[in-house]
Amino acid sequence: MGEQITKEHVEVAPAGWRFLRLLNDAAERLLAATDANQAVADLFRIIAAELRRDVYVNCIMTEGSGLILSSSYGFDGRATRMSGQLGVQVCLEVALERRPQYAPDILRNHEPHTAMLRAAGVDCYACAPMMAGDRVIGTLGFGRRWSGSFTPEELQFLHTVTHYVAMAFERLRTETALRESERRLNAVLDNASVAIFLMDDRQHCAYMNAAAEKLTGYTFEETLRRPLHDVIHHSR
Numbered sequence: 001m002g003e004q005i006t007k008e009h010v011e012v013a014p015a016g017w018r019f020l021r022l023l024n025d026a027a028e029r030l031l032a033a034t035d036a037n038q039a040v041a042d043l044f045r046i047i048a049a050e051l052r053r054d055v056y057v058n059c060i061m062t063e064g065s066g067l068i069l070s071s072s073y074g075f076d077g078r079a080t081r082m083s084g085q086l087g088v089q090v091c092l093e094v095a096l097e098r099r100p101q102y103a104p105d106i107l108r109n110h111e112p113h114t115a116m117l118r119a120a121g122v123d124c125y126a127c128a129p130m131m132a133g134d135r136v137i138g139t140l141g142f143g144r145r146w147s148g149s150f151t152p153e154e155l156q157f158l159h160t161v162t163h164y165v166a167m168a169f170e171r172l173r174t175e176t177a178l179r180e181s182e183r184r185l186n187a188v189l190d191n192a193s194v195a196i197f198l199m200d201d202r203q204h205c206a207y208m209n210a211a212a213e214k215l216t217g218y219t220f221e222e223t224l225r226r227p228l229h230d231v232i233h234h235s236r
Helices: 007-032 036-051 078-097 112-119 152-190 210-216
Strands: 055-062 066-073 101-103 124-132 135-144 197-199 205-208
Touching (some): 007 036, 007 152, 036 066, 036 135, 036 152, 066 078, 078 101, 078 112, 078 124, 078 135, 124 152, 205 210
Antiparallel strands (some): 055 066, 055 135, 101 124
């Protein structure tokens, strides 16, 4: 016999489907993102509307300055000026320990590391490390003012979203590095005095530098997807 469906199953299922829908929406947006900070801001708008989050703090690990505040939302006045300290105090612990931290009932305790959150009126806060393999690339934290706790399902959802954001950040970083590498390589090849050709597995021309164009009298666009033999035949 299968497991009997109880009242608890019926009550939990809608919330589960809701989180799955939000995760699917988050994944689609992050996969299409071209700007990391804008992606986090857009993601927070979804979460804030659906799950009633009031603040977020996104910190990024840098080589020269360590963990720095990248973007945040939901802080005003004095709290805004202190949000950088907030990132250092709470998120730095998360980054150093490489594990999530959860601070409930902030307004009713006097923990030193949550002083900035308390000053901003945040009552519960969950922060998780953004990892790329075994490397910490930053942290992402979400807070709520109207309640002193997150449910276990909400915490798992936030940790999963943070993982998605980390993948998006790493993808964008890799793509930027590849574009820069390609730019530098093209600058070297285009200024080389030797004609350079690249061919694909069908012996079709896939790349020509400026010297190769000068040698053959063809532009790269004219030789693209043509057999190299047709361009530089010995009879020519």
